[in-house]
Amino acid sequence: MNRPKPFSMIREFHLADWFTLSNAFCGVGALFAVMTYLQTNMELHLYFACGLIPFALLFDVLDGRIARWRQQSSAMGRELDSLADVISFGVAPAVIAYGCGMQGLFDRIVLLFFVAAGVSRLARYNVTAEKLADAGDKVKYFEGTPIPTSLLLVGILAYAVSQDAIGEQMWFGVIYIGGFQFHPLVLMFAVSGSLMISRIKIPKL
Numbered sequence: 253m254n255r256p257k258p259f260s261m262i263r264e265f266h267l268a269d270w271f272t273l274s275n276a277f278c279g280v281g282a283l284f285a286v287m288t289y290l291q292t293n294m295e296l297h298l299y300f301a302c303g304l305i306p307f308a309l310l311f312d313v314l315d316g317r318i319a320r321w322r323q324q325s326s327a328m329g330r331e332l333d334s335l336a337d338v339i340s341f342g343v344a345p346a347v348i349a350y351g352c353g354m355q356g357l358f359d360r361i362v363l364l365f366f367v368a369a370g371v372s373r374l375a376r377y378n379v380t381a382e383k384l385a386d387a388g389d390k391v392k393y394f395e396g397t398p399i400p401t402s403l404l405l406v407g408i409l410a411y412a413v414s415q416d417a418i419g420e421q422m423w424f425g426v427i428y429i430g431g432f433q434f435h436p437l438v439l440m441f442a443v444s445g446s447l448m449i450s451r452i453k454i455p456k457l
Contacts, residue, residue: 271315272332278308279340286351295413301348302410308340309400334374341399342370345406349441352409353419356426356433362442369445370399376449394454397447405440412437 285301288294315333346363354363373396380395409418417423424436 268315268318269332271311271318272336275308275311275315276336276339278304278311279336279344282344283347286347289351298351298413299410302406305340305344305403305406309403312337312400330378334378337374337399338371341402342367345402348406348409349438352412353422354435354438356435358429358432358434359438362438366441366445369448373399373448396450396452397454399448402444405444408440
């Protein structure tokens with residue numbers, strides 16, 4: 253009887269998969285940093301959170317290049333990549349925005365929409381890639397903006413932190429609708445989410 257070896261799944265990981273996991277580690281690290289900020293009110297932790305997202309993008313780019321270089325792409329690697337991207341470029345930016353002060357009911361609705369749009373965007377890409385792979389072709393363009401474009405939003409939030417434009421000092425202030433807070437700045441997440449689920453075709457580099 254052949255028993256599976258301990259940690260057999262980890263043994264099957266390719267080099268590119270470890271870079272994909274590093275992408276996810278950066279995203280989770282950003283989440284921890286925001287939670288620490290909410291506990292301590294030390295803005296340094298918001299800088300840590302924002303600073304980890306560019307590193308996540310670096311690992312995201314490297315994992316694809318390494319997979320092509322070593323010719324070791326796999327369905328598992330594609331799924332890992334999508335899950336890591338959801339954390340680092342979907343959930344983490346939304347949580348950073350929450351930490352910066354977008355905590356009203358309507359803010360949360362917009363941030364939930366942003367994350368849902370990112371997940372839907374990645375699912376659509378995976379389905380398209382799988383169909384093309386079965387036909388012996390490759391994905392030549394993105395449909396909707398890629399989820400890593402949320403790095404732009406994180407950059408804006410990092411600049412807002414540097415200008416003390418967070419919390420009660422957030423740019424464009426706060427509006428009360430039915431007694432619930434709404435920060436107009438959160439609309440940039442609505443725009444980003446809408447572009448991700450749009451039919452805009454962007455050539456894949």
